Amino acid sequence: xxxxxxxxxxxxxxxxxxxxxxxxxxxxxxxxxxxxxxxxxxxxxxxxxxxxxxxxxxxxxxxxxxxxxxxxxxxxxxxxxxxxxxxxxxxxxxxxxxxxxxxxxxxxxxxxxxxxxxxxxxxxxxxxxxxxxxxxxxxxxxxxxxxxxxxxxxxxxxxxxxxxxxxxxxxxxxxxxxxxxxxxxxxxxxxxxxxxxxxxxxxxxxxxxxxxxxxxxxxxxxxxxxxxxxxxxxxxxxxxxxxxxxxxxxxxxxxxxxxxxxxxxxxxxxxxxxxxxxxxxxxxxxxxxxxxxxxxxxxxxxxxxxxxxxxxxxxxxxxxxxxxxxxxxxxxxxxxxxxxxxxxxxxxxxxxxxxxxxxxxxxxxxxxxxxxxxxxxxxxxxxxxxxxxxxxxxxxxxxxxxxxxxxxxxxxxxxxxxxxxxxxxxxxxxxxxxxxxxxxxxxxxxxxxxxxxxxxxxxxxxxxxxxxxxxxxxxxxxxxxxxxxxxxxxxxxxxxxxxxxxxxxxxxxxxxxxxxxxxxxxxxxxxxxxxxxxxxxxxxxxxxxxxxxxxxxxxxxxxxxxxxxxxxxxxxxxxxxxxxxxxxxxxxxxxxxxxxxxxxxxxxxxxxxxxxxxxxxxxxxxxxxxxxxxxxxxxxxxxxxxxxxxxxxxxxxxxxxxxxxxxxxxxxxxxxxxxxxxxxxxxxxxxxxxxxxxxxxxxxxxxxxxxxxxxxxxxxxxxxxxxxxxxxxxxxxxxxxxxxxxxxxxxxxxxxxxxxxxxxxxxxxxxxxxxxxxxxxxxxxxxxxxxxxxxxxxxxxxxxxxxxxxxxxxxxxxxxxxxxxxxxxxxxxxxxxxxxxxxxxxxxxxxxxxxxxxxxxxxxxxxxxxxxxxxxxxxxxxxxxxxxxxxxxxxxxxxxxxxxxxxxxxx
Amino acid sequence: xxxxxxxxxxxxxxxxxxxxxxxxxxxxxxxxxxxxxxxxxxxxxxxxxxxxxxxxxxxxxxxxxxxxxxxx
Numbered sequence: 001x002x003x004x005x006x007x008x009x010x011x012x013x014x015x016x017x018x019x020x021x022x023x024x025x026x027x028x029x030x031x032x033x034x035x036x037x038x039x040x041x042x043x044x045x046x047x048x049x050x051x052x053x054x055x056x057x058x059x060x061x062x063x064x065x066x067x068x069x070x071x072x073x074x075x076x077x078x079x080x081x082x083x084x085x086x087x088x089x090x091x092x093x094x095x096x097x098x099x100x101x102x103x104x105x106x107x108x109x110x111x112x113x114x115x116x117x118x119x120x121x122x123x124x125x126x127x128x129x130x131x132x133x134x135x136x137x138x139x140x141x142x143x144x145x146x147x148x149x150x151x152x153x154x155x156x157x158x159x160x161x162x163x164x165x166x167x168x169x170x171x172x173x174x175x176x177x178x179x180x181x182x183x184x185x186x187x188x189x190x191x192x193x194x195x196x197x198x199x200x201x202x203x204x205x206x207x208x209x210x211x212x213x214x215x216x217x218x219x220x221x222x223x224x225x226x227x228x229x230x231x232x233x234x235x236x237x238x239x240x241x242x243x244x245x246x247x248x249x250x251x252x253x254x255x256x257x258x259x260x261x262x263x264x265x266x267x268x269x270x271x272x273x274x275x276x277x278x279x280x281x282x283x284x285x286x287x288x289x290x291x292x293x294x295x296x297x298x299x300x301x302x303x304x305x306x307x308x309x310x311x312x313x314x315x316x317x318x319x320x321x322x323x324x325x326x327x328x329x330x331x332x333x334x335x336x337x338x339x340x341x342x343x344x345x346x347x348x349x350x351x352x353x354x355x356x357x358x359x360x361x362x363x364x365x366x367x368x369x370x371x372x373x374x375x376x377x378x379x380x381x382x383x384x385x386x387x388x389x390x391x392x393x394x395x396x397x398x399x400x401x402x403x404x405x406x407x408x409x410x411x412x413x414x415x416x417x418x419x420x421x422x423x424x425x426x427x428x429x430x431x432x433x434x435x436x437x438x439x440x441x442x443x444x445x446x447x448x449x450x451x452x453x454x455x456x457x458x459x460x461x462x463x464x465x466x467x468x469x470x471x472x473x474x475x476x477x478x479x480x481x482x483x484x485x486x487x488x489x490x491x492x493x494x495x496x497x498x499x500x501x502x503x504x505x506x507x508x509x510x511x512x513x514x515x516x517x518x519x520x521x522x523x524x525x526x527x528x529x530x531x532x533x534x535x536x537x538x539x540x541x542x543x544x545x546x547x548x549x550x551x552x553x554x555x556x557x558x559x560x561x562x563x564x565x566x567x568x569x570x571x572x573x574x575x576x577x578x579x580x581x582x583x584x585x586x587x588x589x590x591x592x593x594x595x596x597x598x599x600x601x602x603x604x605x606x607x608x609x610x611x612x613x614x615x616x617x618x619x620x621x622x623x624x625x626x627x628x629x630x631x632x633x634x635x636x637x638x639x640x641x642x643x644x645x646x647x648x649x650x651x652x653x654x655x656x657x658x659x660x661x662x663x664x665x666x667x668x669x670x671x672x673x674x675x676x677x678x679x680x681x682x683x684x685x686x687x688x689x690x691x692x693x694x695x696x697x698x699x700x701x702x703x704x705x706x707x708x709x710x711x712x713x714x715x716x717x718x719x720x721x722x723x724x725x726x727x728x729x730x731x732x733x734x735x736x737x738x739x740x741x742x743x744x745x746x747x748x749x750x751x752x753x754x755x756x757x758x759x760x761x762x763x764x765x766x767x768x769x770x771x772x773x774x775x776x777x778x779x780x781x782x783x784x785x786x787x788x789x790x791x792x793x794x795x796x797x798x799x800x801x802x803x804x805x806x807x808x809x810x811x812x813x814x815x816x817x818x819x820x821x822x823x824x825x826x827x828x829x830x831x832x833x834x835x836x837x838x839x840x841x842x843x844x845x846x847x848x849x850x851x852x853x854x855x856x857x858x859x860x861x862x863x864x865x866x867x868x869x870x871x872x873x874x875x876x877x878x879x880x881x882x883x884x885x886x887x888x889x890x891x892x893x894x895x896x897x898x899x900x901x902x903x904x905x906x907x
Numbered sequence: 908x909x910x911x912x913x914x915x916x917x918x919x920x921x922x923x924x925x926x927x928x929x930x931x932x933x934x935x936x937x938x939x940x941x942x943x944x945x946x947x948x949x950x951x952x953x954x955x956x957x958x959x960x961x962x963x964x965x966x967x968x969x970x971x972x973x974x975x976x977x978x979x
Contacts, residue, residue: 311922313978369968372930375922377977383922396926397933404937404961408944413953417944426940478936485943572976580975587967591960598956676949 031144050530053452059133059140062150064451066126067444069154071523073118074437078516080111085509087493092502094762094769097493100800101712101764102878102891104493105176110161112179116295117206118157120436122150124298125213127443128244130451131305132217134543135241136224145216152209159202162195163888170810172878173889175199176712178491180288183261183280184685185665185710188269192629192664193711194890197270203262207255214251221245239304239315242325243297250294253333257286270886277666278343278684285336293332293360296431299395299439300328303371306392306442309544310551312382312566316373317574320366320581327363331356341415342668342682344689347604350412354603357410358592364403365588369581371396384561387462387554388547391442394470398434402427402477407595412603416680420668420707423484426477433473433515441469441522448526449550454533461525462554468518475511479504487672487746489707494715496703496746497769617655620692623648625660627667627683629710629893630717631873642840645872646719646772646896648704649835650695651726658691668707671721674744680707699725700737701775701901703747713803713876716764716897718747718771722835724865731863731906734777749900754778758854759791759900765802766897767791773869773900779907784862787904791830791869795819795852803876803895804828804849810880824851828874832859832902833867841867863906869899927969934965 023029039061043054053064084107087097099107133140140146158164162175175195177186184190186199261284267273308315315321337345337353375383383389405427408414418424445462449455456462482504488495495501536553538546541563548563621638631646640649650656660669662683669691671679681691696702706717725732734751742748750768754776759767767773778787798805798816804826805815819826825848832845845859849870857868873894877884884890920928941961944954 311978316978365964365968368930369972372923372926372972373975374978375926376972376975377979378922380921389922393926393929397929399933400930401933401936404934404965405940407957407961408941408954411954411957414944414957417950417953423940474936478940481940481943571979576976577978580971583974584967584971587971588964591964591967595957595960598959602953674947674949677953678950 028144047531050452051527058143059129060451062143062146063126063130066122066150067448067451069150070119070122070126071526073114073122073154073157074120075519075523077111077114077119078512078519080107080114082512082516083107084111084493085505085512088495088505089509091493091764091769092495092497092505094497096763097801100172101493101715102172102176103174105178105491105709105712105714106171106174108491109175109178113160114157115432116179116291117153120295120298120432120440121210121291122153123440123444124247124295125149125153125210127298127440127447128247128301129213129217130447131240131301132220132244135238135244136220138220138224138227140220141223142216142219145212145219149209149212149216152205152212156202156205156209159198159205161202162199166883166888168810170880170883172880172891173883175889176891178709180284181265182284182666182708183265183277184268184275187265187275188886188890189272190268190275190664190685191711192891192893194269194886196887196889197266200262200266200269203258207259207262210251211255214248217244217248221248236318239318239321239325240301242322243301243304243328246325246329247294247297249329250290250297250332254287254290254294257283257290257336261287275686277686278340278345281340281343281666281684282336282345285339286333287336289336289339290332292428292431293328295436296399297328299399299435299442300367302395302439302442303367303392306388306446306547307371307374309547310383310389310392311375311378312544313374313378313568314570316370316376317578317581319574320578320585321370324363324366324370327366328360331360331363335360338410338415340682341412341606342419342680343666343684344687350606351600351603354410354412354599355596358407358596361407361592362585362588364399366581366585368396368400369584373577373580382561382566384548384552384555385559386551387445387456387459387466388442388551390463390466391438391445394438394466395435395442398430398438398473402430402432402435405430411595411599412606413599416606417678418484419680419682420489420670421484421672422480422488422490425490426480426484429473429480430477433469433476437473438469441465444522445554446547446551448529449533449536449553450538450546452530452533453536454529455536455550455553456525457528457533458525459554459556461521461528465518465521465525468514468521472511472513472515472518476508476515479508479511483508487674487678487744489670489705491709492705492715494764494766494769494771496748497750498746501746617694619651620655620657621650621695623656623658625658625669625683627660627662627706627710629664630706630713631894631896632667632669632706632719634719640724640837642836644835644841646899647722647835647867648719649722649724649837652695652699652723653697653726654695656691656693656695658689660689660691661685661687665710666708667710669704670707671702671704672745672747673702675740676743679704682708695721695723696743698737698740698743699723699729699732700734700742701749701772701903702742702745703749703772705747711893712891713893713895716766716771716803716895720749720772720901722865722901724835724837727837731782733779733905734775734903749773749775751775751777751903754787754789754902757789759789761791761793761797761898763797763799763801764897765797765804765895767869767900770900771897773898775900776868776902777905778861778902779905780861780863782863782906784860785907786858787861787902788856788858789868789902790854790856792854793849793851793898795824798851803874803893803897806877807880808877819851824853825849826851828870828872830855830857830869831867831871832857833871834861835865835867841871861904863904866902866904867899868902870896871899872896927972930968934968938962938965 878891
């Protein structure tokens with residue numbers, strides 16, 4: 001009797017005989033049997049069987065599930081931004097918004113979360129898991145660990161939506177905090193905008209999911225090592241395996257800081273633990289930066305796997321490729337502070353991060369040179385332009401296109417110009433769409449037939465998918481860049497109504513539509529493939545030949561090349577090849593050193609939260625600026641004395657020196673001049689920031705929006721830099737300001753004559769779609785004279801998107817009914833106030849805010865500068881039916897939008 | 908199905924030349940994006956050093972790439 005016959009056994013879930021003493025724990029057994037019961041029932045339905053590959057092994061099934069779930073989150077995230085951009089276009093064309101401010105900013109938040117993590121991170125996990133198992137040639141184990149990781153990741157996407165359990169469903173409780181959540185925004189007790197704890201639990205679940213997956217991968221590497229022992233280490237691993245290992249090192253370095261920052265936020269919110277927002281942000285950005293490189297390794301691995309495979313040549317220089325992998329891993333965790341250049345961090349920390357941010361160009365430079373050189377000498381007759389090759393080329397080009405704007409962001413002095421603007425979005429959408437997503441699609445087209453056993457159904461659909469992705473993605477990036485040139489901030493819906501902005505927003509919207517439509521071709525092709533695709537068989541083929549054959553199903557028949565491996569005999573020595581690599585990298589290093597050297601003096605002047613030239617100047621205006629949700633308070637001493645809300649008052653050419661603090665959320669003093677240096681400083685609660693600059697020479701009203709997202713009323717959080725004529729030039733008109741373009745600041749309010757302009761409030765509680773409202777002009781004799789202007793707050797403008805009336809009910813007409821019940825009057829004084837340089841604001845006229853009446857305000861005024869409207873913020877609370885609370889979310893704030901400047905010059 | 912006749916298939920432009928074209932297009936796009944900041948006098952000093960380095964690096968990339976020996 002053999003040893004096998006003596007050993008009692010049972011049949012396991014996979015149909016294999018398992019010895020009794022190797023029986024899994026009872027829980028695992030139960031799970032296995034439950035899974036098998038569900039699988040076998042669903043497998044009887046053709047659609048489920050084909051789509052989810054229910055007849056295949058568990059590793060194939062879970063990989064397919066991850067790819068499908070990833071694509072679903074990618075699609076949902078794509079439609080999120082479609083929703084956001086419809087509101088941007090609506091506002092730009094002066095139409096009504098149908099989403100509340102909270103819904104709008106939730107759309108952006110969930111767009112970022114779903115695309116980065118639900119889609120890109122999950123697809124990367126699926127692809128890297130498949131590659132690792134196949135590369136090491138080991139049997140995948142610990143099924144339920146991987147299942148748990150995938151379940152947690154997808155559950156985290158649901159948690160991150162917040163309290164969707166509310167009935168009736170109220171999507172205003174989706175988190176409007178941004179995918180990168182800078183403390184103290186969202187934290188109960190520390191911010192006027194509070195998210196549900198479910199949001200933070202979602203981040204914890206996400207971190208747990210990815211860390212668990214990384215452990216699952218490491219466990220398999222250790223299994224392989226135990227099987228093969230030390231001899232295995234002498235092998236030359238494929239290049240991509242070095243990058244996979246690097247990813248496994250980076251993941252804890254990435255997600256543990258996320259866990260730390262999130263847990264600290266929760267302990268502050270729910271246990272009163274003290275918070276240092278700046279320290280918390282430093283920890284968060286260790287995650288926030290590292291994650292984009294973790295995801296960037298998807299197209300990098302794609303190029304190192306697919307280019308040699310398609311070219312049938314080994315990588316140009318193995319040693320340089322490995323060096324690149326090691327450099328990515330070493331440098332990536334060290335760059336977080338380049339997101340915090342404009343905060344009060346020490347100058348040396350910012351400078352060092354700039355140096356390292358330039359250094360990480362080197363592994364990218366190695367990679368793209370090596371990949372390109374791998375193709376040198378490959379004849380056209382051996383190269384096939386299938387979808388894998390097309391998307392690999394796109395990932396290659398997209399990495400260059402998106403990547404080259406990285407050093408611009410990384411230069412501290414240039415970051416002053418572009419921080420928080422659409423330039424940042426152009427950079428990272430260039431990388432995400434044209435590199436990361438492209439790399440993911442290259443893998444998808446390569447491995448889908450291998451996984452499903454079906455050849456791609458339509459080469460034409462694959463080509464259309466590629467074309468639409470290129471056109472849509474490029475349009476999106478270039479449109480964002482053009483908005484950046486104008487100085488437009490990210491995350492804004494309430495933008496200046498300027499033809500250039502409107503036109504570019506329409507182009508951006510078109511790009512988004514083209515991109516989304518393009519993905520429908522992929523979805524259609526995927527479904528048709530699993531349901532009607534021809535059988536794919538890799539029998540008798542090597543792995544490389546199988547992938548080429550799989551990719552070939554996306555090539556028209558007339559353009560196919562043989563898929564067989566071609567014996568390769570190395571003729572050019574590695575010394576000669578590496579000479580070129582060395583020459584290239586030495587050149588890059590010299591140029592990087594030059595760039596860092598050139599950027600150092602300016603960079604050191606910017607750091608420590610201090611922007612501008614600084615130094616002592618006579619007649620400096622000292623401003624203590626305090627930022628809160630959603631306005632600034634400026635206390636001024638110097639030539640001008642006074643306290644102003646959302647206004648900074650200064651004489652022409654006068655130097656300003658700011659001490660800035662904030663509460664509730666990070667603020668940013670941002671003035672996008674084009675005739676002089678941009679002002680851009682981050683003000684982090686708990687720290688003090690500084691700025692100094694010289695006011696423009698032209699008297700006028702300059703727009704100064706808050707540059708950093710601070711909650712749902714971010715768009716209305718716009719101050720004015722009011723530059724007065726010199727004391728001996730009182731009465732100067734705005735003619736020169738208008739002729740000189742207002743120093744190029746795109747946020748300057750429009751200038752309209754008081755006598756013929758009617759100010760009409762819109763649904764967002766601002767006059768004539770402008771915040772501050774239009775600068776009204778009038779002229780009077782030097783001794784004074786009558787000035788009139790007309791304004792109106794229509795009843796129809798009162799609603800969910802308007803802060804003037806609190807939300808206490810989910811009934812759509814409740815706010816208007818409140819106004820009607822209170823005799824069409826709201827208890828906020830609509831004032832006319834003169835700016836007196838020695839005392840501040842002097843009230844000339846005041847009347848309660850009348851709704852639904854066209855009112856003409858008339859006053860006898862002397863030449864000077866006045867504020868009109870609600871010049872004090874309005875307290876706002878969103879709390880329908882008492883639903884708001886620590887569990888669901890809280891939205892309060894003080895909002896100031898219905899105001900502007902009246903400029904009275906001497907006739 | 909595996910293609911039968913190599914003589915009828917493939918592409919005239921090899922992948923090296925095609926990827927060169929892609930890189931040129933990508934580089935042109937990036938330089939276009941950055942060029943705005945160089946063109947604004949008040950802002951250009953801050954970006955000049957980095958821009959010069961980027962353009963020089965692109966020239967070096969294509970130059971060394973064309974000079975380098977084939978991958979054979």
